Every structure is written in structure tokens, then in C-alpha cells.
Amino acid sequence: MEKQEDDFRRSLDYVKNWPQGPRDDFVLHALDCSAIVAITDTRGRILSVNSRFEEISGYTRDELIGNDHRMLRSGQHDRKFFREMYRTIASGHVWHGEICNRRRDGSLYWVDTTIVPHISESGKVTSYVAIRFDITARKQAENHLKSSRQKLQHAVNTDFLTKISNRLHFSHTLRKTLRQSSAGYICLALLDIDTFKTINDTSGHDSGDRLLRKVAEKLQSFQNDSCFIARIGGDEFAILLTGDCPALFEKILLEIHEQMRFSFRNRTMTHACTVSIGYVRVPLVDAREKALLKCADLALYAAKTSGRNRIREYHPVMEEKLDHAARLRRRVQTGLRNQSITVFYQPIFSLSTPGNISFEALLHWDHPQHRVLSPQHFPEVFEDPRLTLTLNTFVTRQVMQDMRKLREQNIRFERIAINITSCDFEGSDFFRKVALLAGEMNIPLTSLALEITENIFSRPHHRQIEQELDTLHCQGIQISLDDFGTGFASLTHLKTITFDAVKINRAFVAGLERHETDAAIIRGVIDIVHSLGRKVVAEGIGNATQVRALLEMECDFVQGDFLCEAVPVMDIPAALEKIRYQALLPPAAKPA
Template sequence: MEKQEDDVRKNLNYANNWPQGTRDDFVLHALDCSAIVAITDTRGRILSVNSRFEEISGYTRDELIGNDHRMLHSGQHDRKFFRQMYRTIASGHVWHGEICNRRRDGSLYWVDTTIVPHVSENGKVTSYVAIRFDISARKQAENHLKASRQKLQKAVNTDFLTKISNRQHFSHILRRLLRTSTASHICLALLDIDTFKTINDTSGHDAGDRLLRKVAEKLQSFQSDSCFIARIGGDEFAVLMTGNTPARFETDLLDILTRMRFTFRNPIMSHVCTVSIGYVCVPLPDAREKSLLKCADLALYAAKTGGRNRICEYHPAMEEKLDLAARLRRRVQTGLRDHSIEVFYQPIFSLSAPGRISFEALLHWDHPQHRVLSPQHFPEVFEDPRLTLTLNSFVTHQVMQDMRLLQEQNIHFERIAINIALCDLEGSDFFRKITTVAEEMNVPLDALALEVTENVFSRPHHKQLEHELDTLHSQGVQISLDDFGTGFASLTHLKTITFDYVKINRAFVAGLERHGTDAAIIRGVIDIVHSLGRKVVAEGIGSATQVRALLEMECDFVQGDFLCEAVPVMDIPAALEKIRYQTLLSPVGGPA
């Protein structure tokens, strides 16, 4: 098109030196060959067209002459476009622009158009001459390039696995909302799939990918003009909402939480899928991108550590608690390095055979500002799975070393029990780690017991945990259900889980002398466990009266500070000598 215009200009300049009549004929001929020309009256009725107009429009001259030029309208331009054009030419000014017209066969074409008004001697516009050049090829190329850019932009903004928006698009939308939204409040919620790592480990990454796509599909159904959904990494999704009714946000998030509870089936096993959601809601004028993300992340952390499968709203106290927990974890890590954290051992005594002694391994921290602390004084540390694994790995190695030391000193014991956490069992290599350390230390596995709280069996992946424990049990490791009676569905666990001992929580033992209900519960647990051919351990013994009551109920084992406090491995011989002396004086023939 530009080349055609240049050729016309050159021919016009060349023709300026010709006689007037010849020059006019040449200009008309040049325009007729190169341009699409039409003349209309002031009402838009076509008065004249050239052959190029017929050619591009598909209409004959007879079909065009006398008809309104609107017969070519494509519908691509709005009324405002034409009003502005007609206002310009009606005032006697030249208008230039690009117009899309419709051919006789219905197809569209684009023309670069110049409309020149013809003004009479009295200053009145009498007609218009429109000179057009076909730019359809250029517009097609531009549209193709635009479509390619849009396609590329969509690919850049889309998560490749789930096909929903990704983190980059989320950040763009969040910044745009903070700048332009007219809503009064904004809510950012972060959603995390509970136990996603376990599903990946037990069923494979293909199953994990299918679960991510399923969750994204369910979340996508909530997408709207006021709710934006994105996957921002791993198994974490973002829900961004705006509105004028903040109370509505939590209602919508509760709907999402409910929709996310479903059974995910795959060829290996089925999983009950749940999610944890943390969110923050603030007035839009006060919202800042980094602050929103930080607060929502703190709320998500609180939802996960609070038991998962729940919603938690951000509160400023969360930040203070997190800072305190972080400082405490750093101190514990320092304690591991400077050996102020040690493993102590508390004896577990048999009421039917006083000579039978086992031990429970317990962490003790010689805190620089406090007395020696046990784990119940720093529970925040165990909210960090990575540090929990580090501590438990330290305990496991230390217990194996101390077992070998006790054997070398001819100190007889039946077993040493180690407390294990959920994060220990979530990895598929837990059994391998235990057996590897035992082989390295030359310690038999049947000298080891594992204490597991019953709450871990309420998790969606409990079948895998049961399988892991069954494997260990088959190698001689004994299993103890710790803190029995304080968790969920205890009687169901007694029926379905392989175990050797049940440990009655110290809260029931403490009420043994004061509350008849606690005594009835303990007696009932002992009877049930004995009927299953298993043993009972009562922990937290605080008096001789409690020992006598438990002996009368035929409890099998007892432990507690009244009998013997937890001691370092080097102090075990002296502690046992003291226990033997107490045993001789006991009126019940057992430790008191």
C-alpha cells in the first residue's frame, strides 16, 4: 500500500509540468489504477465509484450507485467512530483513518481512507471524495501478531500443570487490584493441600499431579469478577477476593474448604483430601502486597499447626508467636551443637516382675536461663517438621549408642522406648533409617520400642503409617500407643492397629485418688487391653497410693518421677541401685 502511494506521488509530481488538461486526465487515471475511489453526497448516497471499488467490494457499479454508503458497514466500528468522522468532514475538514468494510459475500476488508469534502464557493459542503487503499494484508498480519502475543501472554500467565493462573499472573492481578479496585476491602487467602507430600511419596508424582489438577478444577468453579484463583507454587494456591462485605469472605472460604474435602482415588490407594486455609482481610486503602502475603502465610501456618483441615484468620499475635518460636528453635539448634540438649532415661517398672526394667528416652535441655527443661516446655519447636526430624534423628542415634554402652556394662534392660512424631512416619524411608542405625551400632531391633500417639492415626494417610509400623513390628520392634484416651477414636485403634502396649495418660493417673471416674476409666482400659492380649503402662506416677491402686487393677507397668526421675545414661546404674533398695522396702512387693 505504501509503495502504491509513493508511486502515485511520483507520477503526480512528474505530471505537474504537463499542460492542465493532460495533467487532470493523468491524475484521474493514476487514482483509478492505484486507489479505491468513491464520491458520495452529504447524506452518504453513492454518486460515483471506480473499477477498483467494484473489485474490492464485490458489488457492480449499478448496485452501488444511488445506494447509501452504509451498505458497506462491517459492524466493527461503533457510533462514536462515525459521529467523529462525519463531524470532521461536515465542517469541511479532511478526515483520515482506517475503516473495515464488508464485501458483498460478507467477508471483511480494511482500507486506509482519506475523505475530502468538496466545498462550494459559498462555503457549503456539497459532496465527499473518498480515496482508499487496501490494507487488509497488513491488518491480517497485525491481527495474527496480536493473537500470537495474546497466546504467548496467556502461556506466560498460566500454570503449565493445572492450566489456571500462575504466581506471576497472581502478582500482576494483586498489584492491579491494589491500584484500581473500587471495592472497600480485599481478602488474600492461601490454601495448602494437607499431607500432599505423603501422597507423592506413597502413590507417586503422577498421582500428586492429578490431585493438583483436581484441586485446581474445583477451585476454578469459584472464579468470578470478584474472586481470582491461582497456583502460586507446589501444592499452594491463592484466592484473591474483593468486595464491600468483609463477612462474606469467610463464608466463601468455608464453601471452598468444604468443596476441598473429597476422596482422591488412584490405583495404589485412596486418600482423603483436605486443605488448610489462612487468610487476611483489610480495607483496600491500607493494603500492601508484601504485608498481605506475609499475613496470609502466617495464618496458613497457624491453620496447619492447629490441626489442618481448617480456616484461620490472621491476627497480629501470630507474628509475635512466630518470632518467639523462631528464636526458640534457633536456641534449640544451638543446644544440639553445644551438647546442652541430651537424652535422659526414665525407668519403666513391671508390677508383676519387679526385676524387669525398660526405659523411655526423653529429651532434656540444660537451658542457659532456666533449669533443665523437658519437651513439654518447648512445644513450639516440634511445630517445625524439619527441626523435629533433626531432634528425633539425634535421639535415635544417641539411644542406639547408649544401648550398646549399657550392654557393655552388663546393665540388663528389656527395651528402650523412643517417641516418634508424625513427620517421622511421613517419609517412606523411616524403617530403613531405623534398621541402618541399628546395624551400624550393632544393636538388636527387639531392644527397641516406638511410642506413637493415637492422633497420628486420624490423619488421611494413616493406612500408610500402619503399614510402616507393621513392617517395624515384624522385625521385633514393639509398638506402644502413647497418651491413650486423649485422642480420637481410641477403641477403633485398639481393634485395627498392631500394638504391644497402651500407655495411660498421666492426667487419668493424677485423678486416680480424687475422682472415681478416672479410676473407672483406667480399670476399663486395663480390662479391654488385657482381653486383647496386650499390656498396659501407667505413666506420671506421683504416689505410693497410686501404685497400690494400679497393682490392684492388675496394671502391668508403671513409670513416673515418684519412682525415678529421668537420668543421663551414666547415672542409670546408681538410679537402679536406689530403686532396688526402694523395692525391698515396698509394702506391695514392687516399686513404690
Template sequence: MGLDEDLLEHLERRVSRPGEADEGGRAPGFEQTSRELEERYRYTIALSPLVAWTAWPNGDILDIDEPGLARTGLSLGEVRGQGFFAVVHPDDRQNVATMWRRNASLGHDIDNEVRMRMRDGSYRWHRSRAAPLKDSSGKILRWYGTIEDVHDRKLAADSIRWAAEHDSLTGIWARAAFLAGLDTVVHRAAEAGSEVALVLFDLDNFKQVNDQFGHDTGDALLKDVAARLSEAAEVPAMVGRLGGDEFALFLARPDTARLIAAIDQAVAALDAPFRYEAVTYHCRSSVGVALYPADGAESDTLRKNADLALYDAKGGGGGTLRYFRGELRQQMQERLSMLSIARDALDRDLILPYYQPKIDLRTGRIAGFEALLRWNHPGNGVQPPATIAAAFDDPELALALGERMQDRVLADVRAWRERGVNTGRIAINASAMEFRGADFAIKLIARLAAFGVPATSIELEITEGVFFDNSDAHVLRIISALRDAGITIALDDFGTGYASLAHLKQFPVDVLKIDRSFVDAPSACDWTIVRAIIGLGKGLGIRTVAEGVETVERRDALLNDGCDFGQGYLFSAPVAGAAVADLLEADRVR
């Protein structure tokens, strides 16, 4: 393709010098210089992957290199004017037209990416760049540009960007991209006057799926959840995986009624049982919801409030949906206050055990004690564990509190043994958080050795939360190791959980503790449950302990029905370690 007259004139001005013009007004050697420049231009283009083109000021194509024609399969006549638009992808044509309208008037350089149809009918990404040639007044004379094939590079960049924005396992949006999308949809909702729901899903007991069936099954479950939510969430919506077994969904709708219906549809998508190979699993999930604008005018506030609703759903036992309520924020403040108090009590060494005796109902004598956590407020005295209840659900604090209690109790037991005081077994409570550690049994047994306390002096009380938060194999390993060492196992709050009978069948348990809710002022139905638990214990050779015994009538009823031990204020309130010896002495001489 030759240089047109306007470009030649432009080159002439660049090489001419005053006083050196020939008869035609051209500088000596100009023709040779222009030929050299054109030759250099031709070789440069020939060796370059770029396709050169020229257009009129309005963008109509004037000329294009042969390689460009060869790629597209069009003739020069076909591409001139607006004909080149025929090879632009239909989805890109509007953007190209808009770009030309803007640049034709402003004269800005052009740099955009567009898909072009190749001779074989396929589309490839190309980068089109151009700059205008202007006269001295700034009027655009021509556009000179190039087209570069960037298809492979763009696909690679798109692949990298996709990987950064999407979860590698499920293919849905990853955390950062999802939250960015939430921010965008909230801004658009503010402009459109629509409503948005942020819905957070946390799969209940997902860890058990991995532990019981293997990580392949767990991965398949996560993929299935992502697919179900994506299918159920009709646009405008976006589904993301925030990490682990937590998923998120936001929905935009014109009004609250349609928004609630869309939420219900998404939640219902997880109701059907999950199936993978030979495994069938009912996927229970905790769900927290926050609504825009009612629960937050910004995406960050919306996310925090949805988190609070999710925490409330999980605290209710899981498998439930909770909408954000204003009081949840106050509850969270109370929880944070409890955590702060617990940390302070640990740092200042204020944790101490109190001991409540267990009474043999047949003899009326003390048979052992339960160690109950207390902490000593410098100004208000001894405080109950309810004041730091949230700490027992915090992984770090629950472990620290458990270990501090073990140290205090074992120090007391050692002191009593050195004085010849026989306390019977001392029961120590273990939270579900403590039981998560694979080395829980090893560490407890090592502590016993360090304090010189025999394992036969200790009983470990666990609740059914231990089973729900850990795999059956994990719990069985720990319980078996503790019992082999000589520690007995008590199942606390029996009858209040969901799978107590299954646990008795699977795990070696020595003691059942009947929850005080069945014993204290019970209805006829409650007492039927008490009798059933006592009978179950006898049938399985497991001792039973009734908590919350407050009256002589309850004690006598328990004794008549065959309960082994009682514990409650009828016998004694919890006492400090220093008072235990006196209790035992009074029990001995009465």
C-alpha cells in the same frame, strides 16, 4: 491502487534538485522516477502479506488494497469513511475509536491489534500500523498504513502466556499470576474503599490420597477442588493454585458482612464428599483468612498474615478455619526463635538424653527407661524440649534432632552393656517428620549395628501423628521392618487421637502408653477411659504403660485395674545418663 497527489508531490520534492527543473517546474526524469517508484511500490505490496490503506486526517478510510477487500468481502464504497468499522469486532470498536481520537490530534504513529471479520464470518487478529504524512507546518495531510494478519502468531503467543499464568493441571491461575492479581485488586480496593479477603486452603492428608488411591485420583481431587472454588467464588474474585495441595482465593466486596458471607460460601463448597470412579473421599481442609485493610494495607502483608492464619489452622489439627489475629505474629516469632535455638543446640552439640524409668507395677522394679530429649544451655543449665517444641514440626530439624538423640542413646546403651548394667529396653521417641523418610528403619537398624547394640535393647515410641502424616502402607513397611529386627513398638499418648482403634487393628503394636491427661487427677470419666484402654490391651495381648503417675493412690488404682507398667515422678524424675546405673543399683538392693 495509485499514489495520490500529495504523495506524488512529496516524492517530487525528494528527487528534484536546484537548477534541474523542466518548463513545468519538474526535474528532468521525474515522471520516469515516479513511475519506477510506483511500480516498486506495487510489486512490494503485491509480494507482501500486508494490506495497504490510506485515510483522511480524521481517520476516515480513503482507499484500501484489493486483498483487504477480498478478505473482508466489502466493496471499496462500503469501507470508505467509517464503513470499515463494520468488520471490526464489536468488543474492539471502542478501543479503535479512542485510539483514532487521540492520534488524530497528536499525530502519533499507530500500532494496535484488532479482530477483523472475514468474508466467511470468522474473526481473525490483525495488526494495524500507520504513520501520518504532514506538511511543513506539521499539519496531517494523510494517514498511510498497513494491515497484517497476525492471528496464528497471536494465538500462539496467547497460548504461551496462558500456560505461564495458569496451572497446567487445574486450569486456574498459577502462583505468580494470582499474586499479581492480588496486588492489583488491593490497589483498586484502596481507591474504591472496598474490602478484600485472601483465603488460603491446604488439603489435609492429601498425601494419603495419592498413596492410597494413586496419583490419578489425587489429580482428580485437585481438579475438583479448583472447580468447586471457581464456581463458588462469585466475581469479583480470583482462584489460584499456589503449589501442591495449597489453593488460594481472593474476594472483593463493598463491606465486611458480604465479604464474610462470600468466604463462608467458598469454604462450604468443599464440604460435599469428593467422588472419582469407585473412590469417595471427604476432603478436609485447613483454611487461613486475612482481610484488607484490617490485616494489612499491602498485598504482601496480607499474604503473610493469611499464611499465619493457615499455619494456626493446621496446628489446630486441620479441618478448621482461622482468621488472622495479631497474636499469631508473636507466636510466629516465638516459633522462629525456637528453630534458631534448636539449630544452635545442634551446632554446639548441646543435645543430650535424660532417662525416666518405667516401673513394673506388680513388682515395683525398674523394667526399662524412656529416653527424653533435653539440651544443655551454657548459662541456664538443662532445658526441657518445650523450649524448642517448634523444631519437632520442622522436617530438617526434626530429623537432625532424632538422629542426634539416637546417637547419644545408643552410645549410652553400649557403655552400660560394656559395664554389665542391664537397663531393660530403652524407649526412643520418633516424630512424624522422622517417619516420613522411606529409609527410616534401614538407618536405625544400621545405627544399632554401628554401635554394637542389639535391637532387643530398644523400643520405639510413636504417636498417631505418624499415621496421619504418612500412608498406611509406608507406616506398615517401617514398623514391620523394625519389629522383624527385634525392636518393639509403643503407641504413645493413646486415646488422644482420632483413629486409635483402627491403628491397633491395622498395625502391629507391642505397647500402649496411656496419656497422662487421663491419669493425673482424673475425673470419673477419665478413669473409665483408663480402664477401657487397659482392658483393650489385655484383650489384644498388648502391654500398657500409664504416664504421669504422681501419687500412691494412682499407682494402686492402676495396679488394681491391671495396668502393667507405670511412669512418673512418684517413681523418679528423668535423670542424666550418668545416674542410671545408680538408679538400677538402688532398685536392686532395696
């Protein structure tokens, strides 16, 4: 290669210093061994070629001489390319570049080309000498390398499952958009599949993968120059919108949200697919990468916690709520350490056997700035699964310790009920932990009850929960279905779940006197549950009239602040002494 370049430079110097018209034989003889040489007139007609030109082009000398040089054009270069080249050589200057030509058989070849204009004594360009080197192998290697790089880049930027852009490509695109643009608006939306975990856990990962691919396919139909789509992890997708009309962003997101409502069928069942979307939109000049991601994430969190299947736009109040929730969780953790988080007990009375009393354990927080708070005053705390599990574990241990205290004081009770959540069943050893703790405290499992809500069975691992509950029930632990009537498919749960009692939600009890519908629902629930051989507890009792009405309906147990407020364990004896429970009952129902 070095020898060819040296020969080329010597030949070029000679051509530049020609004293007069073309000397074809002498020039071609000098260059034949290393270069491809052709001489054309100013109109592009070929006047002379060397043997190397014949070899590479596939044309004979007779076919080339007299023809226009355009016969070799490959179509790889546009008109602008040739205009600039002709403008250069026509003005008497040397042009150098790389040209792709077409052989006689139609194949392409690349040549490194230098075109030297011959200028007469009068200063007029009379002809051109083109000296070329075959660089086809190099260009093929470069193209192969370029293709390999493109394939590698595509693989690096593409999600392996859905074949759309991945998180890396999304981050690069977002930064590039923020760096290169300053006019207009930008909208970052995050989309989360509401039903993904349920489908993935109940129907298998293959079904989950198919769902992800289907969602990606639907999203990709929206992609264009102003809408970028990527899967950024799990079942979460990013939608990046740019444009001059921010109102259009919401319209597009509404269309996407509507498209994501579809039925997804696997081998055994059909799922209704929905998504939650959170987004933020700002002028591009004000946009910052970290702020956009944080705000869109907060909006998505708001969409999911407000019931899912929703679109929420970021508002500063969302950040305030999140900060408030974080502060609240930190204070609750402090409360656990300084023992301001305690357990109170509210009696549950039997209407058929007035002396028969159980208790429900209720978490209470002796707040430093407020009165004693019950969990409904700090629901944000229970959005954190780890903290929820910590609190539930604390309550379970405290209840068993207090059971021992009550027995030592000879206070008779049937059971103490503990509220549990799906967090307690995240592992597969809930029963083992409860049994070990009961054994450590010398507490019989038959004195323990667990209250669960219906939404626990909408969780992906509901089958595991059902199995755990069966095990607990077989060991003598009572299972109560709490807040009955407020969940989904309540009657179905009565058929499929192992339970001993149903607790009617206080909302129905509160309307017992005012609304015939509430009274009819309570009466119907009592009849159904009794027909299954189970008991009914009405909670939230507010007055004596409600007690009497429930007694007439043959409700089994009642509970509420009117009868007795929740109290600490040490106050239970005094509280029971003050209860005027029997005075609330009609004479016929009072014990002899």
C-alpha cells in the same frame, strides 16, 4: 507498496487543489491503477466509483451509484466512530483512518481511507472524495498475530492442570491492583487442601489431579470483577478480594470454606475433603505486595497448625510466635552443639516382677535461662521436620552409648525405649541406620524399644511405616503404642499395627481416682490388650493409690515422677537405690 503510496500522495495533492467541481473521469483515470476511489454527496449518496471499488466490494457500478454509502457498513464500528468522522469532513477537514466494510457476499474487508471534502467557492462543502487502499491482508496478519499473542498470553497465565489463573497471573494481577487502586480495601487469602497429600500418596497422582480440578472448579464459581482466583503451587490457591466493605470478605471466605467440604471418591475409597484458609485484609492505600503475602502465609500456617479445616485472619501475634519459634530452633541447634541438650532416663517398673526395670529415654534441655526443660516446653521445635530428625538421631545414638555404660556398670535393665516420629521414616532406611548403629556400639537390638504415637499412621506414607515397624519387630525390637486413647481410631490400630505394649495416656491415669469413666476406660483397655496377648504400661503415676488401683486391674507396668523422676545416665544407680517401690505395694504383691 511504496509505488502505491507515491501514487496516492500525488493523487491526493491533485484532489486537494481541484479548481472547481468533481472531474470524475480524470481523477478515476489517475487513481485506478493504485487506489479505490468513490465520490459521495454530503448526504452519503454515491456519485461515482472506480473499477477497483467494484472489484473489492463485489457490487457493480450500477448497484452502487445512487445508493447510500451505508450499504457497505460492516457493523465493526460504533456510532461514535462515524459521528467523529462526519464531524471532521463536514467542517471541511480531511479525515484519515481505517475502516472495515462488508462485501456483497457478506465477507469483510479493510481499507486505509482518506476522505477529502470538496469545498465550493462560497466555502460550502459540496461533496467528498474517498481514496482507499486495501489493507485486508495486513489486518488479517495483525489479527492472527493478536490472536496468537492472546493464546500465548492465556497459556502463560493459565495453570495447565486446573485451567484457572496461575502464580504468574496472580502476581501480575496483585501488582496491577495495588498500582491502579487506592480507594477501598483488599483481602488476600491463601487456601490449602488438608487432605491432598494423603490422597495423592495413597490413591495416586491421578486422584490428586482430579481433586485439584474439583477444588479449582468450585473456587472459580466465586470469581468475578472483585474476586480473583489462582492456583499458585501444589495444592495452594490464592483468593484476591477487593471492595469497599471489608466485612464482606470474611463472609465470602466462609462460603468458600463451606463449599470446600465435600466427599471425594476414588476407585477404592471415599475421602472427606477440607481446606485451611489464612487471610489478611487492609485498606488498599496501606497495602504492600510482600507484606500481604507474608501475612496471609502466616495466617494459613496458623490455620493448619491449630488443627486444619479452619479459617484464620492475620494478627501481629502470629509473626511474634513465628519469630519465637525460629529463635527457639536456633537455640536448640546451639544446645546440640554445646551439649546442653541431653538425654534423661525414667524407669518403667513391672508390677508383676518388681525387679524387672526398663527405661524411657527423654530429651532434656539444660536451658540457660530456665530450669531443665522437657520437650513439652518447646513443642515449636518439632514443627520443623529436619530439626526433629536431627534430634531423634541424636537421641538414638546417645541411648546406645548410654546402654554400653550401664552394662559396664552391671546395671540390669530389660530395654530402653526411644520415642520416634514420622520424620524418622521419611526415607526407607530407618531400620538399616538403627541396625548399623547398634552394631557399631555392640548393642543387641533386643534391648531396644520404640514408642510411637497413633498420629504417625495418619501420615501419607503410613504403609511404608508399617512395613518398617514389621521389619524392626522381626529383629527383636519392641514396639509400644504411646499415648493410647488420645489418637484417632485407637481400636482399629490395635487390630492392624504390630505392637508389643500399649501405654495409657497420663490424662486417664490422673482421673483414675476421681472419675469412674477414666477407671472404666483403663480397665477396658487392659482387658482388650491382654486378650490380644500384649502388655499395658500406665504412665504419669502421681501417687500410691493409683499404683494399687492399677495393680488390682492387672496392669503390667507403671511409670511416673512419683516412682522416680527422669535422671541423667550417671545418676541412674543412685536413683534406683532411693526408690521405695516395694513399700508402695500391698503385702500380697511384694516379692518374697
